[in-house]
Amino acid sequence: MSGSRSNDLSQSDLVRQVLAKEWFYSYELPGGERTPTYHNGDLDAIHDTRWLMLERQLQKVFSGRYSHLKAVDLASHQGWFAVKTAQLGFAEVLGIEARQSHVDDSCLIRDVYALQQLQFTQSDIHDVDTLKLGQFDLVLMLGLLYHLENPISALRLCHALCKGLCIIETQIVPGISGVVDYGSYQFVRPLKGSFGLIDETGETHGPEAGVTGICLVPSLEALHWLLLKVGFAEVAVLEPPEDAYEQLRYGKRVMVAAHV
Numbered sequence: 001m002s003g004s005r006s007n008d009l010s011q012s013d014l015v016r017q018v019l020a021k022e023w024f025y026s027y028e029l030p031g032g033e034r035t036p037t038y039h040n041g042d043l044d045a046i047h048d049t050r051w052l053m054l055e056r057q058l059q060k061v062f063s064g065r066y067s068h069l070k071a072v073d074l075a076s077h078q079g080w081f082a083v084k085t086a087q088l089g090f091a092e093v094l095g096i097e098a099r100q101s102h103v104d105d106s107c108l109i110r111d112v113y114a115l116q117q118l119q120f121t122q123s124d125i126h127d128v129d130t131l132k133l134g135q136f137d138l139v140l141m142l143g144l145l146y147h148l149e150n151p152i153s154a155l156r157l158c159h160a161l162c163k164g165l166c167i168i169e170t171q172i173v174p175g176i177s178g179v180v181d182y183g184s185y186q187f188v189r190p191l192k193g194s195f196g197l198i199d200e201t202g203e204t205h206g207p208e209a210g211v212t213g214i215c216l217v218p219s220l221e222a223l224h225w226l227l228l229k230v231g232f233a234e235v236a237v238l239e240p241p242e243d244a245y246e247q248l249r250y251g252k253r254v255m256v257a258a259h260v
């Protein structure tokens, strides 16, 4: 895991480093400056909508009592949701991210905010040792599922790591329903949802992409059914606010709360 650098660098050195980079997230720094983004602010709305929905659900489930809770953020990118969860008062927050450059950026921003309860580690989520990591009151998997070629094992991982609430936010595809002949026309089975196959193989160098480029994106029915089948007891699709980012507002993406 990556440790703190604040002992070696002054606060103003850290802020200077942060402001010299371009970010996926528009962080407001302790001195009031904002991190420059590489998307001209076009994606601020999706991050803001997702944090608003997440925070609302955390308040509902944990009633603001966070100080004894542990959280893990799967695919933490440059740390936005892990940072915000730590700032909310969670006792321990761990971000796991495949790209080392994102882990380095997350540690930098963590040190600027002096959030000692926040750690980041580099790993493909499929390689994490669940026995070693233990379980968390909150598992976040935001913006990741639809970049994976094995989304079902990712959902199993979420369940294995979770002893409370799991929040999944993902792009979904239109579903196919009905029945199919299964071995014989005399034996039919109902579809429990469907997956869309998306090609990101030309974009695996991109900072937001999956690592293999082969992406299976679930329909909402598939996601709901799978979460129950991997072991969650209760699954609910969260209501976006009226002024939500268009993808969440029009159901192209969803945020789902799953309880063990």
Ligand SMILES: C[S@@+](CC[C@H](N)C(=O)[O-])C[C@H]1O[C@@H](n2cnc3c(N)ncnc32)[C@H](O)[C@@H]1O
Pocket (backbone or CB within 6 Å): 074, 075, 076, 077, 078, 080, 096, 097, 098, 099, 102, 123, 124, 125, 126, 141, 142, 143, 144, 147, 207, 208, 209, 210, 211
């Ligand atoms: C669209 S971004 C979402 C980041 C963040 N969770 C959010 O919602 O803003 C996808 C992130 O997943 C990471 N990622 C992709 N495949 C991964 C994998 N197999 N294991 C861990 N991280 C992965 C990428 O590096 C990127 O940071």
